Amino acid sequence: MIINDKIQSSSCLQHCSSVENSGSKGYVQLGKLILPLANLSLPISEILEQAYLEEGDILFCAGTLIEGQGNLCSDLDVYVITNQLRQARSISISRHHRVLTESRDIVRADECTTDPVRLIHTTIPGRATKIDIEFRTFAEVVNLYASIRDIYEYAAHNLILLTKRVSERDESFIHRLQNSVCLHGHVGYDSLLAELPKEQYRYLGYRWVASDFSVLLDIAGAVSSNDWLRAVDLSRENLIAQTSGYMRAQGLTNFRRKWVSYYAKQYLSEDLVQEFHHLYLLQRVNATPSACQAFVQRSLDFVDRIFERTHPVLQQQTAFPSGEEARKELDTAQGNRNDLYSTLEYEYRKKAYGEAIRPTADFEIFEWLSLA
Structure with a gap:
């Protein structure tokens, strides 16, 4: 039970949570x-x-x-x-x-x-x-x-x-x-x-942004209508959200979007950091359809890599459904639904649980990428 003690004079000694008395910290x-x-x-x-x-x-x-x-x-x-x-x-x-x-x-x-x-x-x-x-x-x-x-x-x-x-x-x-x-x-x-409840909250932080299929559909819709500016914008936001999810699964508690780029260097491996910054800053992206198409595909491939890295992180957390257990749960939820929407949604969500059948960019909803 949360308790409150009597009014007392503040100690001059450091009394804090994870903040250390060093460098630039308060x-x-x-x-x-x-x-x-x-x-x-x-x-x-x-x-x-x-x-x-x-x-x-x-x-x-x-x-x-x-x-x-x-x-x-x-x-x-x-x-x-x-x-x-x-x-x-x-x-x-x-x-x-x-x-x-x-x-x-x-x-x-x-x-x-x-x-x-x-x-x-x-x-x-x-x-x-x-x-x-x-x-x-x-x-x-x-x-x-x-x-x-x-x-x-x-x-x-x-x-x-x-x-x-x-x-x-x-x-x-x-x-x-x-x-x-x-x-x-x-x-x-x-x-x-x-x-x-730290571990429960860590899991929620991850789930609130992870594997959002509706965003994937928005990207595919923009691509199909040749709305390349919007496709790039949505792809970049999805990149940021899924990277945030990966960091949250590792313990990041600052969920504000404006700080994702700051924490990337703390939670991502060096190779992921370099690619994240490259995509985050929209390098080599101009207004031509070919450049936008290349960015959309690179961002989808990067998110697939994020899912691949997320899988072992989830398995390390006892409070997180993960691996085969999570895949069976998704199979049960899918039931006998085999329409395209359901099939792609469940395939997409299984990626973070260790089942990546094919690149997301190869999904049927992105067939327009090859025609752009």
Whole structure:
């Protein structure tokens, strides 16, 4: 059970999840939070003061400045886990850049309401960095963890389609919790980390993007109508999504698309990184049909390689359906359906489970590639 401990003075010792005290990452030293990439040294007492802490609260800092990949324009993300959200009338509105309620309404300085506050943004004088504080209740975190477990139970027994998911804000929270520095409420913080269903969430992260057959149909449709610009655009996005899925299966928890290229060099082998960058940057692609056709085919071949590399990763995770077990599950789901759509969908989804009968570019829906 997630617990919250009594209010206590923040320790000057490092208390964090996976963030290490090294190089450009954020760390605690002598009562200050040091953010090398923003060239900032923030007194912990001032951060706590901005958060309107109550007894039993947990406060941790996260984001790119903590992880060591931010810059002078990055925000510091602060999370307060509490029993109940603050009321707007309890916040000194004029002290902050912006205060937003749970319904995302901006609170004005002359307003005195009981609306629950979800976010507080505070600027740092003379800097492009601001402090973003988000409040969450213990009950909300418990419900989020329960939702992850419920979706996982569904996903593990339904390998075709997974549309159930958590919100993008919840995804950011889960990633940041696992890459954070705790400044207050260390016992409760450790409990938050311990009770997070990490392996189930890793599987969901993979499934939310993996082997999306509908996207493959969109690519084929664009090719068939000679809409080459759209075919290239869709192929590039599919390349990014499936590469993200492969990295998520390995443990990547940052699901935001804008960071895929950053993490590629950490999770992909050297040969895959080079090819990914080549395709990601659309090298040797111009507006001619032949160049676009070549790009579509190269991207499909690359995704096939990603599926091939994903297969052993899935098998290493006990919480992941994989290999022969997953293929049998898909065979059962397919049943006696042998129409072209069903046949190709199941063939495509089996690739990540170790059954690659032929290149995706050879699917019947891509016969127009050879005619372009």
